[in-house]
Amino acid sequence: MHAPRGFSSWRSYFHFTMARDFVDARTYEPWKERNIGERIGNLLMKPIFQPLNFLAREIKNPLVIVALTTTLIAITTLVFYPTELMAVVGTVFPFAMKIRPWMVKFALFLTVEGTICAIGLRAFSRLCNERLVAAWHARSILPLHIGMKDKLHMD
């Protein structure tokens, strides 16, 4: 299937639209010219992607490994023994007993849909930013993806 017009491949298109940020290819200075759509998209994505970015960068840190392991065990316990876990949690946080499964499901649904909308809005706004698109096609900017350090030249 043809890549979108102006992009050499689908890979290039997704690198451009899904990048966390951009830096100048020579000076490694962050790209600052963002339009309003990009800023709103970035803001809506922050609650999900900022922790993900932190996690990806610091995954080798032992404290992060311990925290991640604990979280995964808690999620597994919730999946297998939800009632027992909520009874224990309810003794510490009484309001937790008022949470119903449909509330959790709906909150998760809204979060996912909101994140997808934010990604779409940011991607669309980037494609409307002519200077950014021109810089991308001229290879004068580099993408920063999740997990990459902000200061590339210090890698």
Add this chain to the structure above:
Amino acid sequence: MSSFISGYCRDSLLPQRFLSHLVFGLRHTIPNRKDIPKNSLEEIGDVGLWMIEELPRKVWHAATDPRVVTVALTALALIATSLLFYPMHSLYVFQIVWTVGLVPPFWAVKFAAYIYTVELILASACRAEGRFANSTLMKAFYGQL
């Protein structure tokens, strides 16, 4: 003797000559006819055939626009998420939208197809007649210019 426009040769076989007439009458553009203007009948034919000749190109041009691709992919992801979390509700809504909004009654589709086909035939005929009535173009086609 052959023309500089189409390579038509009056000494060639009948089917070949007939094919040349067909191409001359119905082809989208006649190459190398810069100084031979179109008459009104040919222009009417061009307008009628716009939907089958120009519109697919414009639709393709728009469909490959990265912004359109982005909107389409985002919509697809939203629908997929909706189906994942609430499949029964989503299918119910899609069924209503499909039945009420997207699918017209069969008689309307049939009538529209009939009108469109007749319009295409008339437009092709107008274009062909316009070109065959254009004496300058005909002379160039037959190589007598």
